[in-house]
Amino acid sequence: MTNSILVYIELNNNQPLNVTKEIISKLHNCNNNMQINGVVITDLQSYELSKNILLNIGLDNLYVINDSIFDSFQTCIYSDALVDFLKQNNPDIFLMGATEKGRELAPRTASALDIGLTADCTDITITADYDLLATRPTYGGKMMATIVSKTKPNFATIRPGAFKISNFPSRETNVVFITPDLSGEKILTNILKCENKIQKDDWTCAEIIVSGGLGLKTKENFELIYKLSELLNAKPAASRGAVEMGWAPESIQVGQTGSSVSPKLYLAFGISGAMQHIVGITNSDRIIAINTDKSAPIMNSADVAIVADAVSVLKQMISTYK
Amino acid sequence: MTFKIVVCIKQVPDTSDIKWTEHNTIQRDGLDSIINPFDIGAIQLAKNVRFLLEKMNLDTEINVVTMGPSQASDILKNAVAMGCDKAFLLSDKKFSGADTLATAYTLSLFIKTQIPDFNLVICGQQAIDGDTAQTPSSLAQKLSIAQITNVIGLKEVNKVYSVWIKDSKTSTEEIKTGHPALIATTLKNTNILPNINGYIKACKTKITVLNSSDLNIDINKIGLVGSPTQVKKAYKFEILRNTTYIENESAENCSEYIIDEINKCRVNDD
Numbered sequence: 048m049t050n051s052i053l054v055y056i057e058l059n060n061n062q063p064l065n066v067t068k069e070i071i072s073k074l075h076n077c078n079n080n081m082q083i084n085g086v087v088i089t090d091l092q093s094y095e096l097s098k099n100i101l102l103n104i105g106l107d108n109l110y111v112i113n114d115s116i117f118d119s120f121q122t123c124i125y126s127d128a129l130v131d132f133l134k135q136n137n138p139d140i141f142l143m144g145a146t147e148k149g150r151e152l153a154p155r156t157a158s159a160l161d162i163g164l165t166a167d168c169t170d171i172t173i174t175a176d177y178d179l180l181a182t183r184p185t186y187g188g189k190m191m192a193t194i195v196s197k198t199k200p201n202f203a204t205i206r207p208g209a210f211k212i213s214n215f216p217s218r219e220t221n222v223v224f225i226t227p228d229l230s231g232e233k234i235l236t237n238i239l240k241c242e243n244k245i246q247k248d249d250w251t252c253a254e255i256i257v258s259g260g261l262g263l264k265t266k267e268n269f270e271l272i273y274k275l276s277e278l279l280n281a282k283p284a285a286s287r288g289a290v291e292m293g294w295a296p297e298s299i300q301v302g303q304t305g306s307s308v309s310p311k312l313y314l315a316f317g318i319s320g321a322m323q324h325i326v327g328i329t330n331s332d333r334i335i336a337i338n339t340d341k342s343a344p345i346m347n348s349a350d351v352a353i354v355a356d357a358v359s360v361l362k363q364m365i366s367t368y369k
Numbered sequence: 370m371t372f373k374i375v376v377c378i379k380q381v382p383d384t385s386d387i388k389w390t391e392h393n394t395i396q397r398d399g400l401d402s403i404i405n406p407f408d409i410g411a412i413q414l415a416k417n418v419r420f421l422l423e424k425m426n427l428d429t430e431i432n433v434v435t436m437g438p439s440q441a442s443d444i445l446k447n448a449v450a451m452g453c454d455k456a457f458l459l460s461d462k463k464f465s466g467a468d469t470l471a472t473a474y475t476l477s478l479f480i481k482t483q484i485p486d487f488n489l490v491i492c493g494q495q496a497i498d499g500d501t502a503q504t505p506s507s508l509a510q511k512l513s514i515a516q517i518t519n520v521i522g523l524k525e526v527n528k529v530y531s532v533w534i535k536d537s538k539t540s541t542e543e544i545k546t547g548h549p550a551l552i553a554t555t556l557k558n559t560n561i562l563p564n565i566n567g568y569i570k571a572c573k574t575k576i577t578v579l580n581s582s583d584l585n586i587d588i589n590k591i592g593l594v595g596s597p598t599q600v601k602k603a604y605k606f607e608i609l610r611n612t613t614y615i616e617n618e619s620a621e622n623c624s625e626y627i628i629d630e631i632n633k634c635r636v637n638d639d
Contacts, residue, residue: 163597235515
C-alpha cells in the first residue's frame, strides 16, 4: 500500500485558500515518497469553477465529495461526510488549515473517529516511518510543544501563513468523484441573518511588512508606521503591546492565533519580541529590527539589528521617500 | 420542567505571568490558578439564558462542571458565587494527563449519566493555556448534538430553540438551533462580580465529587492512557539568525541602510 498524506482543501469564492496551498507546498518540500492527495467538499458548480487551480497544485489524487447541500458550510454535515471518507481512504497523515471553519470541523471529525488532533501548528516534520511531528505554540504563545499522536491518521490543523507557497511540481492529478450518503442527515442549525464584513486584503503574505511596537511610545508615533507602509506600498502590522495600547487594531497583530507572516522583508520598529511575535515572523526571508535596547529578544532573532531610536529612523525614512 | 444548562469550565495557570527557569522550562511553582477567562464568558451566557427564560416563568438550573484535582473546587465555588446553581468536580487520578479527546469523552459521560435531560451545554471556546479550541466541538460530537462556535451573544431563547450571535472574521451571523445544542463562546473577561448572596450560596453549596466509576466510563479512553496525542518536547522558541549589529550610527545612516535593503529586496523580485 502506498503511504499517503491527505490535505483538506477549503474553498472560498471558488479558489483554494492560501493556507491550503501553503500546506501542499510544504509537503512537496518535505522530500519523501508519499502520495499527496487532496479532498474537497463542495457542490459541483463550485468544483467546476475551481478545478483549473485544483488540478495544478501538484496533487496525486483529488477526491471531490460533492452534493448541492455543500454550497454552504454546515459543520455537522461536512464532518459526517469527511468521517465516512476517512474511514475508507485511511491516509497516514491528514492536514487541514487552522481557519475558523477548519478549527470547528477538525475536532468534530477527529472525535467521531476517536483519533488525536493537534491544533494550529506552525511547523511539521514527517519521520521516515510516516509519522507526523506537529509543533505548535502553547501557554499563551510562550512555549512551543512538539506533539505526536498514536492514532492514524495523524491529524493536525496548520496555522495560515506558517509556510510559504512555492511553485508546484506538475503532476497528473487523478480526480475521484464521491457521492456521500446523506440519508441520515438533519440540518441542526439555521442561519437566520448574515452580515458579511468588509474583507481587507490579506496582509499576511505582503512582500514588505512595516511593524511597530511599544518602543514607539505614543499613538501619534505609531501613525508613522502607517505613513511609511503607504509610501513603500507595504503592509502595516503591530505587536500585541501596541494593539493593547489601542494604537492599532487587533486585525493587524502579528503572532496571535491565525496570523503568521512570511514577507520578503520584515521591518520591526520598537518591538521587543515576545515569543508569540517571534513565532509569527519566523518565515520572513529577512528581518531588520530597530530598537534602542540591544538586548531585546528580537535583536538576535533578526538578520540585522539596528541599535537606534525607532521613531527617529522612521521619521528620517519618511522624509527620504516623500 | 426545568431548563437545564451545563457550563464546562477549566482551571488554568495565569499565562500572563509565566516565568522561565534557567533550564528553559516553565516555572510552575507559585503560578496563580484562575478560571479560564473564556469560561467566565460561558457563565455569563448561561445567566443571560436564565434571565430570558425567567421572564417566561420557566425555571432554569445552571450546572457547572470541571475536571481536575481537589484544588479545582476553588473555581467551582467561584462559579457558584457568580450565579451557577450546582457544581460538579470530576476528580480521579485516572483522569489526569487527558488530551482534548479524552477530556471531551469524560465530560460527555458526565453529562449523559448525571444530567441526561440537559437542554444546553455552554463552554468557553478555548483555554488560555492550550488555546486548542478543540474540546467544545469534540464534546458536541460525543453528545451527537449541534454546535455553534464563535458565539458572542444570545438573541432569543425558549424551551425548544435559541438564537445566537456568531462573530467570525468574515461575517456576523444570527444562528438558530434546536435543543439540545452546544454553544462555544469567545467572550472573555466578562466581569461578573459576585454579590454577597453569591458568596453565601457558594458557602452553602456542596460540590458533588465524582470519580471514574461513578461515570460508568471506559478507563481505556480517559486520562493519559486514553489520550492519543502526547507532548514529545516543549521548548522556548528562538529564531537563530546570524545577526549583524549596527550601532552608534545617525538616524540618516540607519535610514539609508534600511532603504538599501528595501531596494535589494525589490530587485530580487524582478
